[in-house]
Amino acid sequence: MRRIGIVMMVLSLWSCNPSEGHRLDVSSPENKINVSFNVTEDGRPYYLTKFEGQVVIDTSYLGFEFKDAAALGKNLAIKNSKIATVNDTWQMPWGEQLDVVNNYTELSVELQETAAPNRLLNVVFRVFDDGVGFRYEFPEQEGFDSVEITEEHTQFNLTKDYKTFWIPGDWDIYEHLYNTTKLSEINALDYANHNDLAQTYIPVNAVNTPVTMVSDDGLHLSFHEAALVDYSGMTLKIDTETFNLECHLVGSKNHPYKVKRNVPFHTPWRTIQMTNNAPELIESNLIVNLNEPNKLGDVSWFKPMKYTGVWWEMHLGKSSWDYGMTQNMSTWTDTGGAHGKHGATTENVKRFIDFSAKNNIGGVLVEGWNTGWEHWIGFEDREGVFDFVTTYPDYDIDEVVRYGKEKGVDIIMHHETSAATETYTKQQDTAFALMKKYGMHTVKTGYVGKILPKGEYHHGQYMVNHYNNTVEKAATYEVAINAHEPIKATGLRRTYPNTISREGLRGQEFNAWSSDGGNPPEHLPIVAFTRMLAGPIDFTPGIFNIKFDAYKKDNQVNTTIAQQLALYVVIYSPIQMAADLVEHYEANPEAFQFIKDVGVDWETSKVLNGEVGDYVTIARKERETGHWFLGSITDENERSLTIQFDFLDDNQEYTANIYKDGQDAHWNDNPLALEIETRVIEKGDELTLNLAPGGGTAISILKK
Ligand code: NOJ
Ligand code: CA
Numbered sequence: 001m002r003r004i005g006i007v008m009m010v011l012s013l014w015s016c017n018p019s020e021g022h023r024l025d026v027s028s029p030e031n032k033i034n035v036s037f038n039v040t041e042d043g044r045p046y047y048l049t050k051f052e053g054q055v056v057i058d059t060s061y062l063g064f065e066f067k068d069a070a071a072l073g074k075n076l077a078i079k080n081s082k083i084a085t086v087n088d089t090w091q092m093p094w095g096e097q098l099d100v101v102n103n104y105t106e107l108s109v110e111l112q113e114t115a116a117p118n119r120l121l122n123v124v125f126r127v128f129d130d131g132v133g134f135r136y137e138f139p140e141q142e143g144f145d146s147v148e149i150t151e152e153h154t155q156f157n158l159t160k161d162y163k164t165f166w167i168p169g170d171w172d173i174y175e176h177l178y179n180t181t182k183l184s185e186i187n188a189l190d191y192a193n194h195n196d197l198a199q200t201y202i203p204v205n206a207v208n209t210p211v212t213m214v215s216d217d218g219l220h221l222s223f224h225e226a227a228l229v230d231y232s233g234m235t236l237k238i239d240t241e242t243f244n245l246e247c248h249l250v251g252s253k254n255h256p257y258k259v260k261r262n263v264p265f266h267t268p269w270r271t272i273q274m275t276n277n278a279p280e281l282i283e284s285n286l287i288v289n290l291n292e293p294n295k296l297g298d299v300s301w302f303k304p305m306k307y308t309g310v311w312w313e314m315h316l317g318k319s320s321w322d323y324g325m326t327q328n329m330s331t332w333t334d335t336g337g338a339h340g341k342h343g344a345t346t347e348n349v350k351r352f353i354d355f356s357a358k359n360n361i362g363g364v365l366v367e368g369w370n371t372g373w374e375h376w377i378g379f380e381d382r383e384g385v386f387d388f389v390t391t392y393p394d395y396d397i398d399e400v401v402r403y404g405k406e407k408g409v410d411i412i413m414h415h416e417t418s419a420a421t422e423t424y425t426k427q428q429d430t431a432f433a434l435m436k437k438y439g440m441h442t443v444k445t446g447y448v449g450k451i452l453p454k455g456e457y458h459h460g461q462y463m464v465n466h467y468n469n470t471v472e473k474a475a476t477y478e479v480a481i482n483a484h485e486p487i488k489a490t491g492l493r494r495t496y497p498n499t500i501s502r503e504g505l506r507g508q509e510f511n512a513w514s515s516d517g518g519n520p521p522e523h524l525p526i527v528a529f530t531r532m533l534a535g536p537i538d539f540t541p542g543i544f545n546i547k548f549d550a551y552k553k554d555n556q557v558n559t560t561i562a563q564q565l566a567l568y569v570v571i572y573s574p575i576q577m578a579a580d581l582v583e584h585y586e587a588n589p590e591a592f593q594f595i596k597d598v599g600v601d602w603e604t605s606k607v608l609n610g611e612v613g614d615y616v617t618i619a620r621k622e623r624e625t626g627h628w629f630l631g632s633i634t635d636e637n638e639r640s641l642t643i644q645f646d647f648l649d650d651n652q653e654y655t656a657n658i659y660k661d662g663q664d665a666h667w668n669d670n671p672l673a674l675e676i677e678t679r680v681i682e683k684g685d686e687l688t689l690n691l692a693p694g695g696g697t698a699i700s701i702l703k704k
Contacts, residue, residue: 029087103128151258169236171250186238195514201457210531231464316552342368384420413435446484472496493536501538505527521635543584545584562665562696606647628701662675
């Protein structure tokens with residue numbers, strides 16, 4: 001049973017009139033972070049931010065440029081301001097924790113131009129102890145009823161050459177490897193022609209968010225945005241000489257503006273998480289806190305779950321999505337009819353259902369079930385190809401759903417839109433109604449390829465609206481969305497909990513076919529402190545047959561098998577795939593026991609240690625059962641980490657099943673060496689984890 005959270009809200013408000021040019025100062029509840037706001041003599045608004053007394057963001061200007069209207073960012077005067085203190089706790093229907101503390105101080109500033117056209121603009125700051133969010137509000141006003149924004153000139157003027165973990169500011173995809181360089185060495189344009197991407201566009205030297213930085217003295221920063229609604233995605237343009245970051249919005253080829261809105265409206269929150277160490281970045285709830293409360297009400301129709309699926313076998317080339325042609329990601333051969341390699345057959349799906357039913361796994365994803373895959377990648381004219389209701393002849397959806405129900409396993413729907421958004425928008429009611437008829441509550445959507453209509457990008461306002469409208473429409477059919485090739489997560493899962501998970505990074509699939517050697521061992525120890533700060537990730541862990549030489553000689557997963565297990569705890573998602581082939585799991589039931597046992601929905605999560613790009617250890621307590629699970633992963637370096645079990649319940653013994661890298665385990669030379677040890681532990685015990693290069697440890701800590 002979920003208990004109802006106690007929500008306390010203490011509001012203290014006062015107004016001041018700083019017309020004499022007084023600076024406005026506001027501090028976080030425990031005074032760790034301070035923000036100052038003012039306007040210059042010529043009326044340019046700016047802010048500064050301090051963390052524990054040190055200036056982290058120096059004078060940074062704010063403003064906008066519009067098509068057919070004067071820029072807004074000069075001749076502004078502070079008309080009014082107010083400060084409010086909020087102490088709030090809310091509950092996640094599912095998540096990394098049940099109770100989320102939301103304490104902040106808010107400064108709202110009303111600005112007005114001192115010269116015609118005397119437009120009004122508000123800036124609102126929310127100052128938390130682990131970071132700052134601010135947004136612009138365009139209030140209702142006469143003579144200013146719509147805007148066409150050509151650029152938002154928000155600055156983050158840093159004072160140091162931080163070590164930065166970044167991906168390029170690609171307008172069309174986030175699936176790049178992270179780079180670790182000095183801020184002054186960022187060169188995103190080097191990525192303009194990256195391999196293996198169905199679409200990519202990097203116009204300037206900018207990075208996508210979350211982008212995470214670490215200073216020599218241990219300050220950790222991460223820049224992102226929250227509540228991205230009816231606006232375009234923000235990339236950050238890098239000035240490698242002055243260390244200034246500036247908002248560079250994603251645009252469109254179809255019109256000269258980047259965002260079009262009617263007034264009143266407000267922008268997404270621009271966010272800066274600031275902590276003294278890496279673990280607190282992951283523990284920060286700033287992004288979700290800056291979103292509106294749940295608008296959907298009761299969402300108990302979705303249940304967090306593990307799932308298997310007809311998926312990895314296509315990426316390995318064992319089977320195909322399509323029925324009548326063979327395909328290897330982008331190359332097609334017409335075999336003139338059924339080729340016998342089609343993956344989504346009734347029989348094959350039943351095999352996954354049987355395996356899932358036996359192993360405490362709630363769902364089976366079926367890709368390639370519907371007609372249209374013959375015209376998937378590389379086709380210009382993709383509109384109208386997929387209809388999301390017509391099955392291939394060897395897939396009996398009635399029977400599969402019936403069989404799944406009999407065994408207590410849900411079928412997870414798949415809608416590969418091939419980025420043909422107009423078709424998908426038109427088909428959604430029919431497609432979601434079909435799901436409703438079958439009692440399916442989860443769909444994985446996909447947007448591979450260049451966006452149709454031509455000229456739009458995955459991260460522009462048009463697509464932000466498409467993704468958000470899809471989530472809202474799906475909710476009316478009690479459908480939850482796991483989007484691939486998505487817009488970045490910005491905490492909207494608080495408002496629309498049916499945005500359960502998404503891709504938006506280089507996922508496991510790259511290990512199956514990328515031409516650059518796959519994801520290196522440092523990938524996930526970076527992802528945990530970058531992409532994962534945005535929200536849940538459908539990474540699809542759990543590959544046991546690490547080298548899969550029977551299918552692909554030149555590709556492999558670059559971790560040990562113990563790390564694959566640890567990922568179920570390290571990476572948060574309310575749907576977590578057991579991605580490998582059934583036969584690979586059946587060949588290793590001892591290791592599979594961890595996946596069978598591990599939870600997917602958490603009462604609380606603790607990040608026990610970590611350094612960005614090096615390693616991380618997370619322990620999570622399962623809701624309902626009170627069992628704990630621990631995952632620890634490292635990059636290409638082996639390391640020993642000592643864990644104190646001080647987070648366990650008092651007076652409770654636990655059986656700890658420890659899945660660790662075996663003797664001489666190594667991500668490349670010996671990835672399958674795994675040792676499993678069982679012992680009794682209790683609160684206060686200590687354990688040293690020895691992680692192999694590219695390795696990990698997974699522990700199920702089950703109440704006795
Ligand atoms: C790319 C997705 O990331 C992958 O998971 C999926 O299998 C293919 N598209 C086909 O939709
Ligand atoms: Ca993808």
